[in-house]
Amino acid sequence: MENIGALAILLSFCLSIFAIVASLVGAWKKKPFLIVSAERAVICVWSLVTLASGLLIYALMVGDYRLAYVAAHSNKAMPMIYKFSAWWGGQEGSLLMWNFILATYALVVILQNRRKHREIMPYVTTTMMVTQAFFLMLIAFLVPPFQVLSTGGKAIVDVGDGQGLNPLLQYWTMVIHPPTLYLGYVGYIVPFAFALGSLITRQPGDSWIFTTRRWAIVTWLFQSTGILLGAGWAYSVLGWGGYWGWDPVENASFLPWLTSTAFLHSVTMQEKKGMMKVWNLVLVAATFFLCIFGTFLTRSGIVSSVHAFAQSPIGPYFVAFLTVTIAITILLILSRLDYLKSEAPLESVVSRESSFLFNNLILLASCFAILWGTLFPVISEAIAGEKISVDAPWFNRVNVPIGLALLFLTGVGPLLAWRRSTPDNLKRNFMWPTIGFVATVAILMGFGISHFYALLSLGLCTFVTWTIVSEFFKGTMAIRQKDGLSFVPAVIELTHRNTRRYGGYIVHMGIVMMFIGFSGAAFNKDTTVEVKVGDKFPLGRYEIKVSDIKMGQNENYIWQNAIVEATVDGKPFATLTPERRIYEKSQQPVSMVAIKRQLNEDLYINFAGMGSESQLPTIQAYVFPLVTWIWAGYWVLLFGSLICLVPAKIKMQYARTEVVGVSTKNVPATK
Template sequence: WSWLLSLYAAIVVLTNRRRHRSFLPYVTATLMGTQVFFLILNAFIASPFKMLAVGREITAAADGRGLNPLLQYWAMAIHPPMLYLGYVGFVVPFAFALGALIAREPDESWLRTIRRWTLITWLFQSCGILLGAGWAYAVLGWGGYWGWDPVENASLLPWITATAYIHSVMMQEKKGMMKVWNIVLISATFWLCIFGTFLTRSGVVSSVHAFAQSEIGHWFVGFLALIAGVCVFVILNRLDYLKSEARLESVVSRESSFLFNNLLLLVSCFAVLWGTLFPVISEAFTGEKISVDTLFFNRVQVPIGLMLLFLTGVAPLVAWRRTSVASLKRNFLFPGAGALVLMGALFAAGVRHFYALVCFGLCLFVAWTIFLEFYRGARAIRVRTGLSLPAAAVELTRRNTRRYGGYTVHMGIVLMFVGFAGAAFNQHKQVETVVGGTFNIGRYQLKVRELREGANPNYVWNHAVIDVFVRGEHVGVLEPERRFYPASEQGTSEVAIRRRLNEDLYLNFAGMTDDQSKAVIQAYVFPLVSWIWIGFWVLLAGTLICLTPSRVKVRGTRAGEEPELAAEMAAAER
C-alpha cells in the first residue's frame, strides 16, 4: 500500500502540476493523509522488520519453508500486484472528488481526469479478480473459479461500486445529474478498498486467503470510521454545490436505464457485504459465528446478474430523455424475438434449467443489440467513405472509443455470462481405479494407462497417465499429478485439463487409497467454461479501447450529402 500509493501520488502531482490548481492541494492532502495512516502502521504498529530485530540489531534468520506450494503458479505472480494496483489506485479518483467538493470547483473538467484513473484502476481490479479465478480453477483441484470466500468478496465489493460509478458519472458529464450519487459511489469505493485490506489482514473473518492475523484491526476500524465521517460531513456541507442541473423526464430513457443499473449494482454490493459480515454480526448478537454458504450468494446474485445483463442490452436501444413506442418496437423486435426463439429451441432440445435458459436468451439479446450498434454506424461510414464494413467498424470505433470500447467491454461480459450459464450442466464423478481401469463421465471414456510415483528435493509425487476416448476414438492423454511438499507439510494437485470451446474435461489426482492399491481420480466436465476466459480478454481489449483518445471529427452535413445519411452518421457517432 505505502509504496504503490507513493508512486500514484507522485504521478498525480507530476501530471497535474499545471492543472486543477484551485483544488490540487486538497487532492494531495487526501493522498498524503492516507499515506500517513499506512506509514504509521508500517513504522510503529506492524513493522515488517519486527521479527528480525533484537534490540537495535538485526539478527540472522533461519531459512523459511519457501513459497506456499499452492502459490507456485504463474498467475499468482501477477494476481496480487494487480489487485493492489486496483485497491490503491481508487484512492486517486476519491481524492479528486473530495478535493473538488471541498473547493467547490465550478469547472467539471476534473471528471475527465478521474474517469481515466477510474478506468485504469477498474481494469487492474478486473485483471486481479479474473487471474485469481483462473488460478483457483487450474490449481486448487476442485474445479471452481469462485467460492464466495470473504477475501474474494473483499476484492469484488469495490469493483461493483466502481462499475456503478463508471456508468453513473456519464449522467453527470452529459446531463449534470446524479452528482450526490456519484460522490457517494466513489467514496464508497475508496472505503471498500480500505475495508478489503482490513478483512485480509485483521483475521476478523475466516478465509483461506487471509495473509496474516495481527493486532492492527482496530486501527483499520478507526480509519474506516474517520473516512466515513469526513465523507458524510463534506457531502452534507456541500449539498448546494451538488444540485442536479436536470431531472429524469421518462422512465423509458437511457437515463433511467443507468439509474436502474446503479440500483441493482448497489443491491448486489450490499448482499455480498451482508453475507461476508454475517458471521461477525451473528457473533455480536448471539455469541456464535454463523457463516452463510455459496447457496445464499448464488440465490441472490444470479437474479441480479440476469437483470443487469438485460439492462446491458436495453441501454443502447433507448434514447436520452425519452423513447417513443415506435422506436421501442423497432429496436426491440428482432433482438427480443431472437432471444425467445433461442430459449424455445434450447427448451425443445431438453434444457430445463430456468436461469440457464434465461441467461442464454439474454446473452443473444445483448450481443444482437451490440452488433446492431456497430452495424448501423459502420454502414453509414461505408456509404460515405466506400470502406469495407470491417474497416468502417474500425473507423467507427476510432471516432468514439469511449462508446464503442464500452460496447466491447459489454460483449466481454456477455461471453463471461455464457460461461457462467454452463455451470448449470457441470458433471462430477470420483472413482478408485487401478492401471487398466476404465470409467465414463459424460461423453468421455477414460482408461488409466499408467500410475507412477517418485520424489525430488522439493516434493514427493504420484502421477497418472490417462487415455481419453470419445465414442471409441482416442482424442488425447491427460496426466494429473498429486504432490506432497515435506518442507511445508502440504499436498497440492497438478490438475490436467482438456480445454475446448464447448466444454472442459478436468481431472484431479486426489491421492491413493489408504492401502495404496488404488488411485483416487476426480473427473469433471465443465460446459462452456472457456468462454469466461475469452470474455476476460475481450473485456481487457474493450477497456484499452476506452482509454485510447478518440479521433476528432467535425459533424454536420456536407455539400451534396444526403440529409438521411447525415442524420444516420450523427446517430452513429452520438
C-alpha cells in the same frame, strides 16, 4: 540492511505527515512554496518506500534468514520468481507493497499535475498522503517487515533456511494476481482524491470527472484483471474446478469492482446531462472505502478465509481510519449539496437516463447483498448471540437473479433513446433482440435443456449480443453510406469516433461471454473413483483410463503424477497428467490438475492420490461446460477497456438539456 529498511519506512512516514501539513497550510495561507514542498515530500516518500521495498526483495532473493519475514515466507529451494513474489506473500511484505503502489500513484499524480489543477492539488496531495501515512504507520510500528529473529530479544539469529512460501501460492498466476489486484485497489484513491479536492475547493463544472476518467478506467481494468486472475488460479490450483467460491476475501475484491462499475456508468449521466453529481461522489467514495474495508477484512481476522493473512493487531486501526475518513467525506458532501445540484430534469421514465439509474440500483443491490452475506455471520453472532453460516448456496440464490437483471439491463440500455423513447421507437428496437431471446430459449428447450436460470441466462446473452451487434451494424452502415468505406474500415472508423461508447459495447460483449461461461455451471458433471491402472471409467461422453503412475522429487517438492488417457467414441481424445506434490518444508500437499480446455467444455482431472486402504489411484474427474468462455470473455473485456482509453477522433460536445419550466431551486449554483 534491516536498519536502513526500517529507517526508510520511518522517515517516509514522517515525510508523509509533513506533506499533509505543508499542503493544508500552503493552501490555507496561500503559500505556493509550501505546496511545492509538500509535492517534493511525496517524491521523497516514494524514493524511501522504493528503497525499503528493494531491500526486502533483496533479502528474499539472497535468503537473509535473520529476518523473520524472510524466514517465514521464503526458502532456499524456491525458484527465484517465487522468492520475488514472497514480497507480497505475507502480511508485512504485502503492506509494504501496498505502500509502494500508493507512493507510485501519488508520484505519477504529482508529476502529471505540476502545471494543472493547482487549486485542488494541495487537497489531492493531502488525501493521498493521509492514506499513505496510515499504511506507513502500520508497517512502521505494528507489523514491521524488517523485524529480525532473536533469542530472548538479544542476539540476532540466522535460522539458515526458511519455511517457504505457501505452496498454493507457488503458481504463475499468483505471481501477477496480487500485484494486479492491488494496482486496482490502491488506484481508486486517485479519483477519490480529485473528487474530494474538487468538493473542498468548489470547482466549477465537472473537471474532476474529466481528469480522473482515465484513472478510473485503468484502475477498473486492473481490478477486473486481478479478480479474473484469482478466479483462474482457484480453477487451476484448488483441485475442485471452482473459479468463484464466495469466500470473504474474494467478495472483498468484488465489492469495489461493483461500485466502480456503477460509477463508470453513472458518470456518463453527469458528463452528458449534469445529473447525479452527489451520487457519483458517493460512488467514488464508496469504492475507495470498500477497498480499505477489503484490506481490513483480509488482514483483521474478523472473518475466516483461506486467502486471509494471519490475525494481527491492525484491525482496530483500520476501523478508526475508516470511521474518521467516512465521517469527513459525508460532512463534506453534505456541506456542498448546493454546489452539487442537478443541472437538467429527467424527461421520461422510459429513457437511457432511467436505464442508468436501474443499472446503478442493480449493481449496488448486488454489492449490498454480498457485503451483507459476508458480514452476516459476524452480525448474527453480535446481535443474536449465535453464529449463522452464509455459504455459497445463499450467495448464489441472491446474486443469480440480480446478475441476470443486470445482464438484461446491459441489453436494454442501448435500445433506449436519450431523453425519451416513444412506443414506436421501443417496438422497433426491441423486436429483433426479443425474437433472438425467444428463439434461443426455444432451441435450447428443444435440445432438452430445462434449467430455468441457464435458459434465461443464455437467452439474455443472445438478447444483449443482438443489441450490441446491431449498434455496431447501424453505425457502420451509416459511415459506409456517408464516407464510402468498406465494412471493416467503417467499423474501425465508427469505434474511433466514439471510443468510450463502442469500447464500452465491447466490454459488454466480454461480460456476455462470461455469463455464457457461468451458465455452463448448471450442467457440470463429476465423479470420483479409485481405479486400477489400465481400467476405464465413464464420465459424460468420455472414457477415462489411468495408464501409468510416476513419482519423483526435486529440491522443493516430491511429486507423483498419473498418466490419464481420455477417449471419445473409442477414439483417442487427450492424454492428461495431473500431479500431486508434497512440499518438503511445509509438508503441504498440493494438486496440479490437468485440464483439456475446449470451447464447449473442459475435461478436468485431479489426481487425489493413492487410496489409503486400496492403494489404488484416486481420480476426481469433472466436465465443466463452457468455462473457457469466461477466460475468453476477459480478453474481450480487456480489449474493450483498452479501446475506451484511446482518445476519440471526434471530441464529443454534450449539449445539456435546456432547463425549461423548472423552478429556480433546480438551477445549479454558479460561482
